[in-house]
Amino acid sequence: MTTVQLRWERREPPLPTTAVLALGDGVPALAAATRDRLRAGARLGVVADDTALLVLGAAEDLPWADGARYLGRDGELLVPTTARSRPAAGLWRAALGAVDGQVCVLVPGHALVADVPRAGADPEALEPYVRGLA
Helix, strand or coil: CCCCCCEEEECCCCCCCCEEEEEHHHHHHHHHHHHHHHHCCCCCEEEECCCEEEEECCHHHCCCCCCCEEEEEECCEEEECCEEEECCHHHHHHHCCCCCCEEEEEECCEEEEEECCCCCCCHHHHHHHHCCCC
């Protein structure tokens, strides 16, 4: 067995924002803000389940919500814009089992691997998440 401790250090300057993530109780607020941005014409990709909501898109199109974490690309991994993982991000993608065509997110305490969503998500598909019923 091999054990590797994940550590985080401050990143300066921050990465450009390319995604936003909400977990747990933060999902309904981000779902509502994302729905509103989609209705206003933003082209966003959305990945959601009952515990997480990930929104990908251009920085100017991304929604804002309390408690959401803003992410940037560190190689092929999405990480908090102001944090750098140790060991390096490139090692975590493979360790998490991500393959081509998948997005891989690493934030303190959580990792997410999912198929890359296409831009232009349906705003109405977010309604169950807005109501916290997903």
